[in-house]
Amino acid sequence: METYITKLKHILPTFFIIAFSTIIGLLLFRWLFVIQFDIIDIKEEVWCLWLPMGLPWIPILIWLRPRLRILTFKKDNDNGRFFFQFLSAGTIIASLLVSQNYLTTASGKLKELSTISDIDKIEKARYYKLKKFSVAPNYGGSFTDFRTSGKYNQDLNFDVYFVTPILKDTSETITDIPKYWYGVKFKEQISNKISTEEKERKYEAFYNECIDKMNKYDFHSLDHFERKPTSDDRQNFLKAIEARTKQTADENFIILEPIQERFEDRNGNKFAWIFGSFGIGLAVFLFALIWPGYSETERKRFLTGKKPKQDDLLDMLNYLVPKGDHFATSIILDLNIIVFLLMIFSGIHIISPNGIELLHWGANRRLETSGGEWWRLFTSMFLHGGIMHLLLNIYGLVIAAIFVEPLLGRKKYFILYILSGLCGSLASIWWYPNTISVGASGAIFGLYGAILGLLLTNAFPKEGKKSIFMMIGIYVGINLLWGLTGGIDNAAHIGGLLSGALIGIILYKLDDGKKNGI
Incomplete structure (x- = not known):
């Protein structure tokens, strides 16, 4: 019981501060600048959905996440602690969604x-x-x-x-x-x-x-x-x-x-559910806090301000800084993220932008591209059809880049990425007469194609080729099979894959030839 109380004292005050400051702060900001004085004109979906969904994660990752390190689990990994981060965010998000909806109806005259x-x-x-x-x-x-x-x-x-x-x-x-x-x-x-x-x-x-x-x-x-x-x-x-x-x-x-519905009924039970949703989430959080163990060492380390030797979040953020073996990859990631943020702030739908919106930003389609707008072959490589599309491509890019960039170097890596992406875009408009294509998938599949192609050379150690082939082959195979179900530009995937294999081998052989004095 004493251990449980210690965990509560260490974690709960920060959780409450984050929750109440986020909920009350967003309510006051919107009421003052949007409803009362009409200073900011942003889509209502931003206030009622996207800000409530994303805003809580910032203070949770910055302030609550370090405090959760005192929790220990049977399996020594961060999955358990991430569960509590997710539970905290879910509790605050639920209250924010209800409270913003309540503010919309309650403040309306x-x-x-x-x-x-x-x-x-x-x-x-x-x-x-x-x-x-x-x-x-x-x-x-x-x-x-x-x-x-x-x-x-x-x-x-x-x-x-x-x-x-x-x-x-x-x-x-x-x-x-x-x-x-x-x-x-x-x-x-x-x-x-x-x-x-x-x-x-x-x-x-x-x-x-x-x-x-x-x-x-x-x-x-x-x-x-x-x-x-x-x-x-x-x-x-x-x-x-x-x-x-x-x-x-x-x-x-x-x-x-x-x-x-009658105007008098517009609020329903929303006000009560602001507290109800928070109370349910808090109860689950408190109950779940019984199970993990407790590390007094981590608590003392936190109180003295010592940082852990390994921090996955900082490692992930550092990967966005161009340096070392991921210099080129970081630049490509940053460009994709920046373009996506520009699209969102311009009013593009964060989950599923439609074809007209994507074409306006430079998507690839046979009619426009073959009609003289050849720049779409390039610009479409940095556009994404929603945040899930972006996240999946980021994951695929990072996995491939771990193998390719250190092997080819940043200049040849850039060349491989761009040329594979262009080949994927060309394959897309050649195969599909009226499909609007966006995304880095063609270029990313080019990286995977390069890995598979380079397995035929001495680029990778002989003893590691089988495991690399199994991992990359399975990933590529699953994605290509999934593309057959529809809604995915498989032509760009295949075009990028084949061109990447060829370009990767050529770039490697050029470098290999120089080493051998050819």
Whole structure:
């Protein structure tokens, strides 16, 4: 019992400080700079999803992780301590998600309007009750947002957005582009592994079903309207307006989405669940803390400020600093991460950016690339279709780089990486007529191809070739087989793999020839 209390005293205060400062800090920051004074205009998904999901990890890794070193486990590894980091983050994330959602609904004001034009005469609000209005369905427009989802992009999502102008009454005629629009959204999810023809059939059937629903839609069946804030949904509604008007829809357009539930019920039990979710997570954390052992040595080491000999997090961060045998790899990693962060801060979806967004940033597709935009063969190598795509490629790159860069040196390594990536991009547009391709996979498979090719030379010690072949061969084989299930650019993988094997051997032989005086 005494040991358990010692563990609590060492870990729990820091956990509470991190939790409360993160939750209260984000709430206050958003309320002050976004809701109260409208200084920062960032997509609502950032506040309600991405910041709650990512922000807690920073203080946990910096301040809580070192304190968890006092915990010992039967197997001497960091998996047990990572479980407590994950549990801590999960507890704070759950409370943040609920609290941000509560702030959204609780802070939203409701204004009553006599006619739609009154919306510009009163203080801006989140919710509106419109006493009298009419719509012009014949002037409506639509836009469909296609996005993949799932860990391996195994799902394809259709989000269909319909807009129609809101008028004062039936006597009003449309003489200019309307400013106020009624927005309706429909969703559907299908498998991303079926054929392109089957996807098109399913989409056509779903879209026709949506059209049928809109033809029968009761526009006056609602309790109140919600004014769409800066968000992915608002952007897509604006694209629906653009599809109808053939003109760019700017931020002056107002989109109102019907809400069926009563305004008084908008908060539900969210406030109670802020504390409920935190309490459940805390209870699990306290219960789990019973099982690990306790190291007094590590506690004294922490209190005296001594750093451990090995720190996986610092080792990982140091790998991003160009030096030694990973100089070139670090530069490539940094470029990929920086480009991804620029994409996210520009408003690109962090999980599943769509094809239009990726093409805007330089994705590779036969029509654009062969039409003169050959630079896409290069730029697409540094773009990624979501954070999971980026993380998987980082993992694959680091594993391959451990073998290749020390062997070839940074200059030849750069040459191998770039040329393999370009060959992968060329293979992609040669094989696929209309596929949008992004990612470093072609270049990374080039590194693996080089490893397999160099196994035919004396580049690796004879006694270690079998184990290297087994490890790399299995990795490559699994990824190629997975690519056959659909949703993955296997042409780029194969193009990079074959070209990497050839280029790797040539670069190695050139160096080997110089050593032998050839």
